[in-house]
Amino acid sequence: MEAKRSGMYSYLMVIFSIIILAWAVWAMYNAFNFQQQGNTENFYFYAAASSIAIVLAVSSIMQMRRRMLLLQSLAIKVLSIILCANCGFKVVRAFTQGDFVYKEVGNCQQCKGTMRIDSIYAEEPPKKSRP
Amino acid sequence: MFITAPIRSARSIEDVDLILDVALQLAPTGGNSVLSNLMNLVIFGMIFASFFFGQQIQSRIAILQLDGAVRKLEFIKSDAKALALRTIKEIGKPKDDPSSALSGLLEQFFISPVDMDPAGIVGKLDHLLDVRDLKFKADVKKLAPEATDSQANNLENLVEASWALNLLYKVVRHFYLLGKKTSSFYIILQLQMLLPLIMQEAEAYAGAAKAFALGQPVGDGAGALVASRLMRDHEKREVDKDVMVAETTIEGRRIIALKAKGPGGNVGKPGDAIRTLIEENTGKVAMVVMVDAALKFEGEKTGEITEGIGAAIGGVGTERFKIEAEATKYKIPVYAIIVKESILEAITPMKKEIAEAANGVIQRIKTLIQENTKEGDLVIVAGIGNTVGIAQ
Secondary structure (H helix, E strand, O other), X not given: OHHHHHHHHHHHHHHHHHHHHHHHHHHXXXXXXXXXXXXXXXXXXXXXXXXXXXXXXXXXXXXXXXXXXXXHHHOOEEEEEEEEOOOOOEEEEEOOOOOOEOOEEEEOOOOOOEEEEEEEEEEOOOOOOOO | OXXXXXXXXXXXXXXXXXXXXXXXXXXXXXXXXXXXXXXXXXXXXHHHHHHHHHHHHXXXXXXXXXXXXXXXXXXXXXXXXXXXXXXXXXXXXXXXXXXXXXXXXXXXXXXXXXXXXXXXXXXXXXXXXXXXXXXHHHHHHHHOOOOOHHHHHHHHHHHHHHHHHHHHHHHHHHHHHHHHHHOOHHHHHHHHHHHHHHHHHHHHHHHXXXXXXHOOOEHHHHHHHHHHHHHOOOOEEEEOOOEEEEEEEEOOEEEEEEEEOOOOOOOOOHHHHHHHHHHHOOOOOOEEEEEEEEEOOOOOOOOOXXXXXXXXXXXXXXXXXXXXXXXXXXXXXXXXXXXXXXXXHHHOEOEHHHHHHHHHHHHHHHHHHHHHOOOOOEEEEEEOOOOOOEOO
16 A cells, blocks of 8 residues: 555656656757847746756656656565465465465365465566556 | 055956956846846856865765765665564563663673684684574563564564664764864765665665565575475474584485575574585585675676585685585585675565576586586585575
């Protein structure tokens, strides 16, 4: 729940930063226009404001990107793979405290054989493939 | 020509005017408004400041960055300590509040034996490590009287991870404060350069603390997992300290597989166990195969399996020394199979790629045995690493 809220905050911050970045580009365009018109005061105002906004927005986006990567790494799921020694029936479930490799966890639903935890591993969420 | 004072000051004023004129000409529009002049002065001032105070500015920025890192380390350290305390209370059900005893445990230190005369240092180091291990175990058991042996081992590992984080925090804070106090650019710079690696290590220890609290297998257990696969459904016995052994056969060869006693967090003393097994068989061992997790280089794939020669075992070197000495005494070849992983992957929950590498390692062991031994030979396969979450 906390991770979800944190992820939401990151996305909102990114959206806000993109808006600031868009304004900065517009301000920079205006600054060049003022420069051509010879309006020095406005040129300096817009150029300075735009530069500061670009630096802030880019740094904020970079920071949020790092935060999102960290959140992604925290979202790793640890799974317990349970196998039936007789028929090979496999059950995959989330790790629960007290699980360990070769722990007996009841009988097989299919052949009533003994089910044991065969392995426990952490699985990363699937990465989005780039086109 | 001798210049009188008033004339010199007039010259100085002219010089400053000249510099200002040059600076003002840098204005993009060449305008002469007040704002334009002010901006040029600011730019000029910034160039001047960076020229003369560049190093101070850089060290101020570095101090700010280090300040953030020290705060983050403090948070990670406190978090790990809180996790240890919570787990001790949950599992150990102590009668008294264990907070102060835990704090004391986190401040413990270890003095290495003197190495001016290195003869016999391995024995001395091994003895001191044994004492430290026994004391740490006894202290943890005192903190958590209700914990089973396996849970006590996990708690011991958890407290050790907290101890490592505590030490890391104190070392970083020491150099940060020293750099700040002495305004030494080079102390600050060295710490800043090492910061990414330090933070990576701290995050790895934080991950390890969580894994030990829950009893999840960690990446370092790759060797133990391989040995446990070989030992499964065979009769086991304990040899030496916390090391389990089982006998099986592969391609007509007698295989003695060994690993630390699980499923609690434990590394055992495989050096002693291998020595005992070789002595039990009067040196008639055709080969020793050691399986362990090893650090990969950046860019290498996690779970990649490679073979080599020598005793694959980490730590301070006492266990490796024993294995090498015994193998040399009986002229037994020692082969190593390693599963590659990063430092972070080694002490955080075992990744799928590492778990899946276990079967690949068994295939490599089979090939190695077929190529280098004959039927009826005895081979020792040692699964090295922390066996948290892996039984036998």
